[in-house]
Amino acid sequence: MTSETEHPAGHDQPRRRRKGRWLACGCALPVLLVLVLGAIGGWMLFTALSAKTALSSAASALAGAQSAILDGDVASAQVAVQEASQETAKAHRQTSDIVWRAVSAVPWLGSSPKAVMLSAEAADQVVSGALPQFVGAAQTLDVTTIKAGDGSVDLARFAPAATQLAGAEQSMLAARDTMAGVPTSGVPGFVSDGVGQLNDKIDEALTASGVASKLLAVLPGMLGQSGTKSYFVAFQSPVEIRGTGGFLGTFGLMTVQDGKLVSKEVESNTLLKNFPAPVLDLGPEYSQLYGQDPAEWVNMNLSPNFPFAGAQWAQAWKVQTGQQVAGVMGVDITALKYLIQATGPVTAPDGKVLTADNVIEYLGNDVYLEKENTDRKNYQADVATELIDRVLHLEGGTSALIQALTASVSGGHLQLWSADAAAQQAIAATPLAGQTPSVAGPYAQLVLNNGGGNKLDYYVARKVEYTGGQCSSNGTRKSSVKITLTNTAPNEAIGLGGSKPGLVNRVITYTHLPIGGGYTAARLNGNPIQPSSGMELQHPVAVMSVDIPQGASVVLEYDLQEPVSDGAPVVPVQPMVIPQETVVNWSGC
Known part of the structure; x- marks a missing residue:
């Protein structure tokens, strides 16, 4: 037999109301959280897209300013830089607020926000810091200001231009340091693409400013500032x-x-x-x-x-x-x-x-x-x-x-x-x-010297094909260089002939190969040959004299063994009248 205890009427009502409130809150909190996160996410997406625009603006501004300067339109370069500066400064402000800084501190989740935040900062350093200095240097060296009345070059203007370039270089270095902190994982494609594009432009600009600064430092002396x-x-x-x-x-x-x-x-x-x-x-x-x-x-x-x-x-x-x-x-x-x-x-x-x-x-x-x-x-x-x-x-x-x-x-x-x-x-x-690089890595350079005492090299066409082959576990890889030389001389060129009869041209080929490498076999028109060998500036050199009949081609091939390298192939081109056709087929090991 059981008995039930009755509670006074209404005694459990507050408890039920409290429980109802908790249930209501429990349902509302996820909704509120979703709304808050959605708002934050929407704001971050909006500002991320703004930062993407800033990255593109910075890269475009670098290219546009260079183009305008080369066209002699410094005024247009100044306008382009000012417009881009407004965009990058805005993007930097938008991506450096408290929300961005808080989210970028969250492990993994913050990779993309941090990448955007730092990229926007670097973009502003480039456009607002470096580019005005570049444009200022161009204005300092403009022909209307650097050319003196007697036709001489005003050497005194080189130092101010060098100072402006040095300032631009410092801003570029700061931007590169900023970009070095950009995460590489957990970043959306449009962000990483923008980061890579800006990084490339920063490296190009640093190279240009570094070279220009060095030349401006020595040009006054070379042009007779301190004596004839x-x-x-x-x-x-x-x-x-x-x-x-x-x-x-x-x-x-x-x-x-x-x-x-x-x-x-x-x-x-x-x-x-x-x-x-x-x-x-x-x-x-x-x-x-x-x-x-x-x-x-x-x-x-x-x-x-x-x-x-x-x-x-x-x-x-x-x-x-x-x-x-x-x-x-x-x-x-x-x-x-x-x-x-x-x-x-x-x-x-x-x-x-x-x-x-x-x-x-x-x-x-x-x-x-x-x-x-x-x-x-x-x-x-x-x-x-x-x-x-x-x-x-x-x-x-x-x-x-x-x-x-x-x-x-x-x-x-x-x-x-x-x-x-x-x-x-x-x-x-x-x-x-015009200096031969002495740097390890994939390398192939064809050099010709006339061997016929004639004037027929005006008509020599060249094609160089450099192909990477199988990689070995011992740190070497196979590769090949194929050289095609064509004598395009017309009959009217008969008066240009030398020691060879008719319009046959003789050239001595010097094929410069990768440092630490060398050829294992050589062929001329498919037939095995044994070229002479030597070294120059650490590069092995294969030497072979070839005769090229009028209207014909000769093919010189080298099978190589060279050290495995992560470097990109380098194929310098000797200046001649007919441009060299260069084909590189290469992939990493």
Whole structure:
């Protein structure tokens, strides 16, 4: 028998109400939490997209400012930077508030917010900090301000420009440090893509500012700020190819003082006296590859490493004349084309007008059929000297000259060596040095030297294919280099032939291979061969002389074994009239 105890009416009502309130709260809290998190998530998504826009704006602003500066439109560059600065500053503010900082501190969950927050900060450092300094340096060096009334270059403006570039470099370094803290895992694709894009642009800008700063530091001295400077100018003709771009047909001596060209002389190479032995000892490896040939002026640039040529030409000039030049400049006919594009056509001594469209064909081919040896060399030198004179007088404007010089330097058509160690160190950091890189990693470089005493290299077409093969557990991998050389000479070129009959061209090939590697087999047109071997600047070099019949191709192949490397393949290109076709097939091990 059971009994029930009755409670007074209404005694349990408060408990039920409290329970109801707890149930209501329990249902409301998840909803409230969802709403709060949704609001935070929505805000973060909105600001993340704003940060993505900022990243794109920063990268675009870098490219846009560079383009405007090269076009000579500094005012447009300033406007573009100001507009981008407003966007990046806004994105930086939006992604650095308390919500972003709190969420970015949460492990894993905070990877993406932290990446966006730091990227927006770096973007603002680039656009608001570095770019105004870059634009300011461009304005300081504009032709309207740097060119003095007497036609000289105002060397006093180089120091302020260098200071502005140094400031830009500091902002870029700060941005790179900021980007170094960006997480790499747990980050959405659109964020990581923006981060990678900005990182690439920062690295490019740092490289450019570093090179420019170094050059601005030494250029006043090179242009005669502290005394007269004379330079030997080698006009290299690619119709008879040499390692640095062509044989020395004519030369000039140019003297500058206080930023002004004060004298120039142009002569044929017939005035240059050859020597019984090379004028400089560049080591046993150099001697093994080139023997006694560099005792002649026209063979002092057989190596593709321009510092070797510059040092020998300077020493040879000193031995012959007693004069120590401050440096050596190498110029070829493709550089003349770019300079004509920048400064306008040149009227040659015979009244012929040379334009960017006809200068390579005329100076590289037609003039050899029309003029005798000495007349031809003087003709070429007069044209080249006129164009260099224009550059030193800043004709054509800063932007056009920068574009012409950039194209000339990047293609190896304009090279410079300085006898001053500090200046040469600055030059060596740029393509202007024409210096062979001595860096480990995948590497293949084809270098040709004329072996037929002819002028047919104007018609040589080249294709270089560099292919990575199987990787081994011993730290090496197989690879291959395939070289195709084609003689495109027409019948009308018969007057350009040399020691070989008809229009057969002979070239000596020097194939520079990866440091620590070498070839295991070689073939010419499919037949096994045994090339000569040597070393240059740590690179193994395979040497083979080949004859190329008119209208035909020859194929030279090397099977290689080289160290495994994470580095990207490097395939330097020798400057010639017909551009080299380069094909790289490569993947990591």
